[in-house]
């Protein structure tokens with residue numbers, strides 16, 4: 001089983017992300033960078049499949065210099081090798097641009113299964129994995145909470161509103177992760193030591209035969225970023241007894257908020 | 261010239277999803293501004309009967325692809341059929357609900373057609389004939405206005421974000437003979453809990469956190485039932501094994517925008533807020549007056565949830 005994980009490095013969710021002066025880009029100077037949580041599930045699942053079926057796990061990421069840290073973390077978890085497409089303006093591409101770069105990388109490496117996150121928690125696009133599958137002309141199953149590989153096919157439990165659907169696909173295929181799939185392992189100390197010697201291939205777009213300009217415009221751009229209206233802290237309802245507080249809450253919900 | 265708005269509907273066992281009505285209503289509004297027609301697409305088996313209903317939500321025409329193979333959603337069959345319809349209809353705008361199916365379908369369609377997609381958008385406006393979609397990013401910490409230039413564009417609207425408007429339109433049904441095309445996916449089975457109201461579509465959500473102290477969520481279930489609402493959970497409650505993953509609200513769970521969200525025994529971590537801060541009214545019940553959730557709640561009650569929540573249920577029962 002040759003397994004490829006598409007991994008994005010994103011700001012940790014507890015980090016503050018500001019809006020830059022140009023109002024169309026974000027300020028990420030002070031953020032802590034982590035592996036996208038849904039991609040962590042992807043790394044873990046890839047490792048489990050490798051443990052059960054043999055093969056190797058390759059991490060592919062499009063990012064910047066510092067993205068190497070995220071790829072190294074995945075190697076320390078147990079992945080075999082990493083490919084980082086380093087590109088200083090990748091933030092400016094939309095999801096389809098990134099998907100095209102990833103598809104171009106995948107054309108040159110073997111894969112039976114590709115695992116991506118359902119979404120990256122920075123752009124919340126829910127797009128790149130599925131788009132990569134389309135560009136590679138392979139099937140995709142999204143939001144997977146359980147998978148089994150039997151006789152060269154993959155059978156997945158996919159979440160839908162109010163339940164799950166079981167879908168089977170031929171391989172190669174691409175699946176995206178959903179919470180519930182697994183609990184990602186931590187990188188162990190020996191794992192971290194070993195990761196230092198694992199191959200991490202850093203390339204530019206030109207190295208893989210792509211032209212930077214090719215991806216710069218793909219039909220959508222941010223015209224402005226703003227913070228959502230700040231939720232003001234409301235009112236703590238006081239009262240001498242729980243009953244009094246609750247009565248006042250219901251009055252407020254009915255008369256002020258008009259939600260009941 | 262591409263023209264018209266095409267709404268892709270979603271139905272499950274003969275019942276349309278609420279977000280389908282929201283997408284249709286929004287589609288109608290866009291069609292009126294662009295001065296064009298709204299066409300709805302329905303896929304599935306025996307869908308002609310239910311398709312007629314869509315005229316009520318503003319569809320001028322309804323294309324019904326009635327085919328037993330389309331009974332269950334599969335990414336490839338649906339993408340094949342819908343891209344054929346798009347090729348013959350040549351719409352300027354494609355709109356659909358960003359349900360789990362809608363997200364999967366819209367992503368694959370965007371890649372196949374090579375057009376812009378505004379995933380999970382909450383507001384859509386037209387400025388100088390250009391579509392601008394507002395979508396939350398960074399877990400709702402930032403709102404991005406995105407201008408979309410391709411023809412067509414795809415708009416996947418977040419559930420519970422846009423209103424439903426009833427407007428009687430012709431709703432003429434045209435039968436469509438679908439060519440399923442190549443498929444590599446096979447539907448095996450489906451398990452549904454139909455007694456539950458879907459979290460993302462519920463008008464009222466009451467969630468429990470670690471403060472529940474165990475898997476017994478009956479006090480919350482009784483309150484939710486009073487409202488016809490749904491029960492959610494914090495990640496801690498899910499990690500404890502008290503609630504299924506599907507109930508988790510937050511960054512790595514579901515994003516909900518009900519009219520009323522009641523957080524019980526939830527401290528209000530940023531990752532939880534990412535899933536519920538777009539609720540219209542937030543109520544928090546927590547015994548710790550310092551709990552950060554109170555900073556985001558419209559109304560807070562400091563107290564033991566096991567005392568407060570049953571009293572709320574009782575009061576509501578009295579009103580009803």
Ligand SMILES: Cc1cc2nc3c(=O)[nH]c(=O)nc-3n(C[C@H](O)[C@H](O)[C@H](O)COP(=O)(O)OP(=O)(O)OC[C@H]3O[C@@H](n4cnc5c(N)ncnc54)[C@H](O)[C@@H]3O)c2cc1C
Nearest residue numbers: 469470471494495496510511512513525526527547548565
């Ligand atoms: C990458 C990542 C993703 C995450 N994703 C999510 C997510 O999607 N959703 C999510 O919720 N969290 C998520 N988290 C976890 C999040 O950071 C918090 O740990 C979690 O939300 C805390 O859950 P809690 O509020 O239930 O528990 P706690 O923080 O332990 O709070 C329990 C609260 O209950 C109160 N309480 C206790 N007993 C009672 C009582 N009898 N009556 C009233 N109040 C009582 C306490 O005062 C306390 O405020 C994520 C974390 C990470 C790192």
Ligand SMILES: Nc1ncnc2c1ncn2[C@@H]1O[C@H](COP(=O)(O)O)[C@@H](O)[C@H]1O
Nearest residue numbers: 006007062116117119120125126127128
């Ligand atoms: N720059 C990137 N490099 C590698 N994989 C990515 C990148 N961006 C997105 N992905 C993958 O696509 C998934 C969905 O991302 P998105 O469509 O941006 O929400 C992520 O969870 C990753 O698996």
